[in-house]
Structure formats: C-alpha cells, structure tokens
Amino acid sequence: MAEYKTLKINQRTPNSSVFYLYLNRPSQFNALSREFFDEFPIALKSLDQNPNVNAIVLAGAGNHFCSGIDINLLASFKQSSDRGRSGEKLRREIKHMQSAVTALEECRKPVIVSIHGACIGGGIDIITACDIRYCTDDAVFSVKEVDVGLTADLGTLQRLPAIVGYGNAVELALTARKFSGSEAKGLGLVSRVFGSKDDLDDFVAHIAEEIAAKSPLAVTGTKAVLLKSKDLSLDQGLDYVATWNSSMLLSDDLKEATSAFFQKRKPVFSKL
Structure with missing residues (x-):
C-alpha cells in the first residue's frame, strides 16, 4: 500500500x-x-x-x-x-x-x-x-x-x-x-x-x-444516480436511472440476490 x-x-x-x-x-x-x-x-x-x-x-x-x-x-x-x-x-x-x-x-x-x-x-x-x-x-x-x-x-x-x-x-x-x-x-x-x-x-x-456486503453494482449505481439526479428535473432523473439500469440491472448480482432470498442465506457478490 x-x-x-x-x-x-x-x-x-x-x-x-x-x-x-x-x-x-x-x-x-x-x-x-x-x-x-x-x-x-x-x-x-x-x-x-x-x-x-x-x-x-x-x-x-x-x-x-x-x-x-x-x-x-x-x-x-x-x-x-x-x-x-x-x-x-x-x-x-x-x-x-x-x-x-x-x-x-x-x-x-x-x-x-x-x-x-x-x-x-x-x-x-x-x-x-x-x-x-x-x-x-x-x-x-x-x-x-x-x-x-x-x-x-x-x-x-x-x-x-x-x-x-x-x-x-x-x-x-x-x-x-x-x-x-x-x-x-x-x-x-x-x-x-x-x-x-x-x-x-x-x-x-x-x-x-x-x-x-451489498451488491457492488447496486451500491455504486445508487451513489451515481443520486449525485446525478441533484442536477436533473424529476423526468430527467427518471430517464437517467432507466438508462442506467438498462445497462446494469441484468447482472449476476441480481441473480445472486434473488437466489439467496429464496434459499434464506446471505448473498455473496463478485468483486467490482
């Protein structure tokens, strides 16, 4: 380091x-x-x-x-x-x-x-x-x-x-x-x-x-969208997050979170 x-x-x-x-x-x-x-x-x-x-x-x-x-x-x-x-x-x-x-x-x-x-x-x-x-x-x-x-x-x-x-x-x-x-x-x-x-x-x-311990994609995406939305109207902010999630939503993190929920275990996510 x-x-x-x-x-x-x-x-x-x-x-x-x-x-x-x-x-x-x-x-x-x-x-x-x-x-x-x-x-x-x-x-x-x-x-x-x-x-x-x-x-x-x-x-x-x-x-x-x-x-x-x-x-x-x-x-x-x-x-x-x-x-x-x-x-x-x-x-x-x-x-x-x-x-x-x-x-x-x-x-x-x-x-x-x-x-x-x-x-x-x-x-x-x-x-x-x-x-x-x-x-x-x-x-x-x-x-x-x-x-x-x-x-x-x-x-x-x-x-x-x-x-x-x-x-x-x-x-x-x-x-x-x-x-x-x-x-x-x-x-x-x-x-x-x-x-x-x-x-x-x-x-x-x-x-x-x-x-x-949460999904790295979800956490970094939430930070990015919150910061960007400060400078956008409501409609623009909604459009921005729709575009963001259309790129990021269909990830292995979503599959893992869903599987962990049904299997009643803690999810384990890949590194970013």
Whole structure:
C-alpha cells in the first residue's frame, strides 16, 4: 500500500472490504496542507480502483477530524507585480484544491465520514462531499472562512444548502459560528450523533460492513444516480436511472440476490 505524508490507509479487519482513510496530521489537528490536496485524490482513486474495496470510512487521526486549511498554505499565496498572472495562478491553485474535494463524489465507492472533535472550514468542505455523515455529540463545526477574510471556495457554499437548507446555510456561512453535533443532527448535516467516539467508531464500522456486503453494482449505481439526479428535473432523473439500469440491472448480482432470498442465506457478490 502506498505511503502518504498527510494520509493513512488501513484495513481494520483482515479480509474486510471496508477500508479506512485517515487525515493523518494529528499534531496539526489535521490541517489541510498543500501535500494533502495533492495526495487526497490519488488515495481515493487507489481505493476506487481496488476491487477489494467496497466501502470507505473517512476519519481524522488524533483528537480532531479537521481544523481547516493550514495557515501556512494560505500565507503562501502571494501576489506578484503582474496582477493578472497572479490571479490566473491563484485560480489554478483553487481549482486544484476544489478537484481534490470533488474526488470524494467522483469515487464510485461510498464514503462514510466519521467526525469527532473539530470540523472547521475546509473540514466542512470535505464532509459535505461525503455520502454519509456521523459524528460525536461533542464535535464542533464551523463554516469559518469569513472570520479569516475568505469566501469559502472548496464546495461548502455549493453543497451545504442542499443538505441543511438555503436559509440555514446562509446563517452558518455569514456568522461563522460554532455549532455542536446535536445541532448538526437537527440541521440534517449528520444522520446520527453518538455520546462517545468508541460508540461512533463501533456504529460506523457496523454500517460500513453492512453496505460493503451489498451488491457492488447496486451500491455504486445508487451513489451515481443520486449525485446525478441533484442536477436533473424529476423526468430527467427518471430517464437517467432507466438508462442506467438498462445497462446494469441484468447482472449476476441480481441473480445472486434473488437466489439467496429464496434459499434464506446471505448473498455473496463478485468483486467490482
């Protein structure tokens, strides 16, 4: 398995098809460095292309999920005497960082994010691009960018309104206020909240294993259709899924699921 400076990948249980991807700069509270934005899409692509991976759990090493973009990275953005070329270079840098976060959606495999401690700024960008979100009750969230003189630019302003509603997203983004895990649950940002990190870890492991045991074609198809349907009308979305299933439905997975049901056993699916 590849070695990364800012990430760690492991397989907690031998022969499991659930793999864990950790933000791995615990001494910096998993602040997002330049290396992170280079490494993150590479790591996700390696998991996506690995036939032994059916589900991915994203988590933070140490006491926090993510404290946002590393201040050293922000300080490195400098303007030269040519304002136009400085702007063009900065735009490329921002697009590069955006694509690293969007890699979560582009990954075919479902990504479940497990959030504890701080989830600030760029951490919000990351979790809003994940498929399922869970957290501890004492997790602390903040769309922090306006407090450091920035407009959030890595996906929060585009994804958060669809998750928590436009009005809630505006309030959170303009005030940059902190909010708790229980409020995140009330807003719909996370699906469940847990009283301890151990409880969170146990539940996430259970859910990830459940998803990983399902038909890989059905799971990846469900993720793809849900993401695509956000940008389509109802009629267009129905047409899209009809086309998708006309290609994918008549698979060995369907035969296996049907046989397992009648034989009262757990289905066993081929790798993707």
